[in-house]
Amino acid sequence: MAKVLPIPSTPPQSAAASMPREQLRTVIVGHVDHGKSSLVGRLFHDTGSLPEGKFEAIKAMCERRGMPFEWAFLMDSFQSERDQGITIDTAQIWFKTAKRDYVIIDAPGHREFIKNMITGASSADAALLLIDAGHGVQQQSRFHGYLLHLLGIRQIAVLVNKMDLVGWSQARFDEIVGTYSAYLGGIGVKADHFIPISAREGASIAHRHPDLSWYKGPTVIEALDGFRPSLRASELPLRLPIQDVYKFDERRILVGRIESGRLRVGDRLLFSPSNKTAVVSSIEGWNQPPILEAHAGQSVGFTLDEQLFVERGEIVSHVDNPPVETNVFRGRLFWLGRTPLKAGDQYRLKLATREVPVTIQNIERVIDADDLSMLQGAEVPRHGIGEVILRARGMLALDESARLARTGRFAVSDGQNILAGGLIDMHGYPDQRQLVTVRATNIYMEAHRVTAPMRSARHGHAGGVLWFTGLSGAGKSTIAMEVERRLFNKGYQVYVLDGDNVRHGLNANLGFSPEDRAENIRRVGEVAALFADAGLIVITAFISPYRADRQRARSAAGESFHEIHIRADLATCESRDPKGLYKKARRGEISEFTGITAPYEEPENAELVVDTARESIEASVQAIVDYVERRFAQQAHGHG
Amino acid sequence: MDHLDQLEAQSVFILREAFNKIDRMAMLWSLGKDSNVMIWLARKAFFGHVPFPVMHIDTHRKFPEMYAFRDWAVREWNLKLILEDCPPVEEVDPSLPPAARSAARKTLGLKNAIRKHALTGIIAGIRRDEEAIRAKERVFSPRGDAGQWDFRDQPPEFWDFFNTDLPPGTHLRIHPLLHWTELDIWLYTKREGIPVIDLYFAKNGKRYRSLGDKDITNPVPSTASTLDEIIAELKATRTPERAGRAMDHETEDAFERLRADGYM
Structure with a gap:
């Protein structure tokens, strides 16, 4: 084929001349x-x-419009941008210094186009943030600083521009540095440099300026050359979100991009949240020599030693250091939707390559990016920042953003457009992985020869679980003990599993971390299910603040599970404070105290609710006893 | 990973996202250096296969070398080719300047092809550094039901979360080379040994930097007759790549109008 130039695939000796140079993306x-x-x-x-x-x-272009020379036209390529003198969408342009190549990303400063600013800034390694020396720190200076932080950009130079218009005043520069450092400090950010410049005069850009002789720090070019391209961390735990599974030929190839860590042939992999495992047989490629190892940043394909059914969205890790599994998490997010974000709203959650329905369970805080104060109201407005609890139906595999940035972030869409992005924070929420992982294998259920109807007939009632849940001080233990006494006197086989009592024995090895609390409840749920199976009525009196934990207990006991919400508002519980725990929590002596520093997730479909703030203890006890007589005695008759 | 490895990994990620999310998709193939790199990246992403058709919207005004290359590559790379014609220039908006009007024929041809094959995704090899309007593009870019680009209100796109769900009747443009530069294309072409049409190499002091229709594409002065010489030339030059493409330079907004209407 004469028209096609054959090209050798091995690079020739003069490789140095054509080596790609390092590139830094700067917004x-x-x-x-x-x-x-x-x-x-x-x-x-x-x-x-x-x-x-x-x-x-x-x-x-400027002469055509009868205006002085305008540098903005270099990036503002839409006619409507030039005509209105405003940057609408983000643009990119390339330039080079002696050290390396740069992609410069121009982001619109107008609040109206914040989605385009985020689009541009999200891919940057570093940021230059401009502040007008005359006007000083403005609303968007602060908001952009906050967004850079949320977007994960950690290299920032603040450029105080138009120094020529303030008489090159060092005092003015120092004032702006003081104000803006204090703001950044409030969100945990430290700028690498503050540089006084005049873009118009070319001061401190590539060259120093005589009127800024008091400034000893780097020029903009020097600051840029000092930044580093953000590298994907190969030394961190492996995370490889599955993108797809291909069967183009006899190979069954799983593909995805390694977001952190390394993948080696022979590694045993864990897929989350399905919790399946398998060993890497090969790393596949095309037009490349075979490889035995791949690392963060690479888009890879690999095969397994056994045929697992795994789907897009699962996260691959090693068996050690797996991602968190949970169905609920806190996100600190920016909101771009046209209508405010509200509790109860349903959206699509994008988490690496996974996409699932999600409910906004609760809006904990709405943050004013201007002064970092908390705003009143339970809605995150357009272009607002909020701390929000998101809940999915099934298990999600994710990471805390502080630990692994790329699997610790998410987006929210309405099914068409992306409306929010955020960082994951699991403070106060347990990793549920231990609770759903079955460790022992080769276990088979042994069939009893005594049936449930036989037990009901003997006891005169069916077995079951009365699962009390509520804040500390709501009256769970008091009511439980009284209900137990009355039912016992009426001839029921009944027993209370009380929080403190269980922790003295069965759960003596557990503390109060979210994981230990979840395990505490898991064990109680399993024990309660065994009691119920034995034909007894068991009452459990635990705060049990997480819906997922209660759901698991319900699954263990099946139809005999009755969730009873012992309700009282926080103020009432705190005023009762029978064990003095709220006072300790308020003084900071107890960390992760439910209702104060840890969440309480109210039941959505409890079988029975008693409100001890409105009703007496006596009335509450009677309501529960009546409920038992109605439900359990009938069942007993039915079986008898 | 060097710079080219990173570019390749990102493009492969984008192609795999598109393949997973979009049912009826085709890759636009202009026969030039960029779309050849794009086909190569697809073979990387899909382990030697190109699991969707490549589509050539033929103006019948390409260079003979380009047609010869097309026929060779379809066989050699085992491509499923969709070949579609453009309507006559008389059907194109007469208010456009002449070269832009000629280029806009291709937009009409593309729109017809999208309708005919009921496509919901078009992979196009545009790059941000080619042209200032293209610099403002998204990787996954939604198009209206008439193929138009609403560039004043583009959706946000960040952290490689792409907007992949669209209302019926609309389609997505997917741009897996958006983050590449002209120099990257040549460095990668050399590293991978990707065949190219020899119109790109200088003869008699001129070469084509960018290939379009014969009548609206001009060669630029150059002595670069090998890949290494092209790479060296690009490292030194300050002449824009599309200097030889007439429709970019007729009026200030000619290219913007072309693109808003659905041009690549």
């Missing part, structure tokens, strides 16, 4: 009119990076 953000576009123009001009004819083209 420029800041309040509208603080000089982003002039800075970009100046960076290009001063490093000799302007494409040929570009300067002349911009000049012609």
Whole structure:
């Protein structure tokens, strides 16, 4: 085929000349009119990076509009942007310094186009944040700073621009540095540099300026050259979200991108949340030599030693250091929806390659990015920031963002458009992995020769679980003991499993971390199910704050499970404070105290609710006894 | 991982997302250096296969070398080819300047093909560094029911979460090369040994940097007659890639209008 030039696939000796150079992606953000576009123009001009004819083209566009030369036209390529003098959407442009290549991402400063700012900034390794020396720190200066933090950009240089317009004043510069450092400090961010510049005069961009002789720090170019491309962490635990499973030929290849860690042939892998395991047989590729190991950042394909049914969305890890499994988590998110985000709303959750329905269970905080105060109201407004509890129906595999950034973030969509992005925080919520993982194998259920109807007939009533849940101080133990006494006197086989009593024996090895609390409840649920199976009525009196835990207890006991919400509002419980625990919690002596520093998830479909703030203990006890007589005696008659 | 490894991994990730999410998809193949890299990346992503058709919207005004290359590559790379014609220029918006009007024929041809094959996804090899309007594109870019691009209100796209669900009647453009530069394309072409049409190599002091229709594409002055020389030339040049593409330069907004209407 004469027209096609055959090219050897092995690189020739003169490889150095054609080696790709290192590249850094830098976003420029800041309040509208603080000089982003002039800075970009100046960076290009001063490093000799302007494409040929570009300067002349911009000049012609400006003359056509009868306006002075406008650097913004370098990036503002939509006619509507040039005509209105406003950057609508993010753009990218390339330039180079002696050290390396740069992609400059221009992000709109207008609040209206914040979704485009996020789109541009989210892929950056570093950020330049501009503040006008005259106008000082403005609303969008703060909001952009907050968003950079949420987007995970950790290398930031703050450029105080238009220094020429404030007489190159060091005092003014120091004032802005003080104000803005304090703001960034409030969100846990420290800027790498504060640089006084004048984009118009070319001061501190590529060259130093005589009027800024008091400034000894780096120029913008020096600061940029000092930043590092963000590397994907190969040394962290393995996370490989499955993108797809291919069967183009005899191979069954699982594909995905390694977000962190390393994958080796022979590794035993754990798939979450299905909790299946298998061993890597091969790492597949095309037009490349065979490899035995792959690492973070690579898009890979691999085969397994056995045929597992796994789907897109599962997260691959090693058996050690797996991701968290949970059906509920807290997200700190930015909200881009046109209508406010409210509790009870249902959306689609995107978590790595997984996509599932999710409910906004609760909005814990709405944050004012301006002064970091908490806003009143239970809605996150458009362009707002909130801390929100999200709940899915099934198990999710995820990480805390502070531990593994790339599997510790999520997006929310309405089924068409992405409306929010956020970071995952699991504070106060347990990892449910231990609870759903069956460790022992080769266990078979042994069939009893005494049946449930035989037991009911003997006792005169069916067995069952009365699962009390409620805040500390709501009256669970008091009511449980009284209900037990009355039912016993009426001839029922009844027993109370009380929180403190169980912790003295069965659960003596458990503490109060979210994981231990969940395990505590899991064991109680299993024991209660055994009691019920034996034909007894068992009453459990535990706060049991998590819905997932109670759901598991319900699954263990089946139809004989009765959830009874012993309700009292927090203020009432705190005023009762029978064990003095609320006072200790308020003083910070008890960490993760339900209702104060840890969540209580109210039942959604309890079989019975008694409200001890409104009714007397006596009335509550009677309501439960009546409920038992109605439900259990009937069942007993039915079987008898 | 070097820079090319990172670009490749990102493109493979994008192609696999598109293949998983979109049922009826085709890859636009202009026969140029970019779409050849794109086909190569698909073979990387799908282990030697290209599991969707490649589509050539033929203006019948390409260079003979390009047609010869097409026929060779379809056999050699085992491609499913969709071949579609463009309507006559008389059917194209007469208010466009001449070269843009000629280019817009391809947009009409593309729209007809999308309708005919009921496609919901079009993979296109555009890059941000080619042209300032393209610099504002998304990786997954929604198109209206008439194929138009609502560039004033694009959806957010971050952390590789893509907007992949669309209302009926609309389609997605997927841009797996958006983050590449012209220099990256040549470095990768060399590293991987990807065949290219020899119109890109200089003859008599001129070469084509970008291949379009014969009548609206001009060669640029160059002595680069090997891959290494092209790479060296691009590292030094300040002449834009599309300097030889007439429709970009007729009026200030010609290219913006082309793209808003559905041009690649």
